[in-house]
Amino acid sequence: MSDVNDxxxxxxxxxxxxxxxxxxxxxxxxxxxxxxxxxxxxFKRAQKAQAQVVEGRIGPPGPLSRRVVLAKPMSYMxxxxxxxxxxxxxxxxPLDHVxxxxxxxDVDFGMxxxxxxxxxxxHNGLKSMTKAMxxxxxxxxxxxxxxxxxxxxxxxxxxxxxxxxxxxxxxxVDRSADAVESLLAEGxxxxxxxxxx
Numbered sequence: 001m002s003d004v005n006d007x008x009x010x011x012x013x014x015x016x017x018x019x020x021x022x023x024x025x026x027x028x029x030x031x032x033x034x035x036x037x038x039x040x041x042x043f044k045r046a047q048k049a050q051a052q053v054v055e056g057r058i059g060p061p062g063p064l065s066r067r068v069v070l071a072k073p074m075s076y077m078x079x080x081x082x083x084x085x086x087x088x089x090x091x092x093x094p095l096d097h098v099x100x101x102x103x104x105x106d107v108d109f110g111m112x113x114x115x116x117x118x119x120x121x122x123h124n125g126l127k128s129m130t131k132a133m134x135x136x137x138x139x140x141x142x143x144x145x146x147x148x149x150x151x152x153x154x155x156x157x158x159x160x161x162x163x164x165x166x167x168x169x170x171x172x173v174d175r176s177a178d179a180v181e182s183l184l185a186e187g188x189x190x191x192x193x194x195x196x197x
Contacts, residue, residue, distance in 0.1 A: 007067040008058075008184055009093040010035060013102040013125035016074045024140060024144045025077060025108060025157040027173070028101040028125075031142070032070050034177045043072060049086035059185045061076040069093070078124035081132030088133065092165050097149045098137035099180060103157060105141030107164055111197045112179055115139050117187055122153070138183060142176055 012032025013025075021024050036043055041054035054070040069091050073083040081116070088098060096116065102125055107113050117136045121125035129137065148155035161169055182191040 003094075005067070006097050007069055007091050008097045008099065009071060009091060009092060010070050010099045010101065010180060011071045011080070011083070011087075011129075013077060013080055013100055014072065016072075020158070022131045022160040023158050024103050024161055026043075027103045027129050027144070027176075029072050030173045031140070031176045031180065032072050032170075034173055035068075035070065035180060036070050038177065039068075039070075041070070043070075046071070046083075046087060046090075048090040051083040054089065058181050059137055063184045068184070070099045073090045073125075076159055078128055080125040081128035081130070082127050087133040095133060095136050096138070098129075098133070099183065100126060100137060101138060101140045101144065101176065101180065102126060104141035105144060105146055105153065105157075107141055107145075108184050109143050109145040109195040110168060111140075111143035112172075112176060112195050113141040113143070113197075114183060114188060114195060115141070115178060124193050138188065140176055140183070143174070 010121035014029035036054040039056035043052035043054050046053045048195045051074055053071045057065045058068050059065045071087055073080040075083050120130055155189050179195040182194055
C-alpha cells in the first residue's frame with residue numbers, strides 16, 4: 001500500500017518534436033509543461049529513461065505538499081510504457097501514484113474525467129503503459145471528442161486543435177493542471193466531484 005510520503009509520477013503523454021507540439025494527441029505534454037511552470041521547474045533529460053523530467057513539490061507547504069516527478073516520455077506515444085516504467089522503478093513510485101494525462105476521444109471537447117484503472121480505449125500511450133505495468137494507475141482524461149465525418153482517428157489526433165478549440169485551450173489545460181493538483185492533495189473522489197464534467 002502506498003504511503004503519503006511516496007512520490008507521485010505525473011506523466012504527460014504526447015509525441016516529441018515541434019511537428020507534434022500543438023496536436024490534440026499532445027495535450028498531455030501541454031498540461032505537464034504548465035505544471036512544471038507552476039512549480040518553477042524546467043524539463044531536463046532523465047538519466048535513467050528516455051524521457052524529460054522535472055522534480056519538485058505540488059500543493060501548499062505543509063501536510064498537503066506532495067513530492068512529484070513530472071515526466072514527458074520522448075519515445076513516441078506508442079512506446080510510452082518503457083520510459084514510464086523506468087522512471088517508476090528509479091523513483092520508487094507505487095503504481096497508484098502514477099497519473100497519466102492524455103487526450104480522450106470518448107469525452108467531448110472541453111470535458112474532463114478522472115479515474116483509476118480501466119481499459120486503454122484504443123489509446124496507444126495507455127496501451128503501452130498498461131502492457132508495461134498493469135492498468136491500476138490514475139488517468140486524467142482530456143476530452144477531444146470524435147473526428148468529424150469520415151476522418152480517421154489517427155489523422156484527427158495528429159492534427160492541431162481547431163481555431164475555435166484553441167480559444168478555450170489555455171483555460172482547459174489550466175483546469176486539467178488544477179485537476180492533477182486536486183487529485184494529489186484531496187484524493188480521487190474529491191477531485192472527481194470537482195472536475196468530472
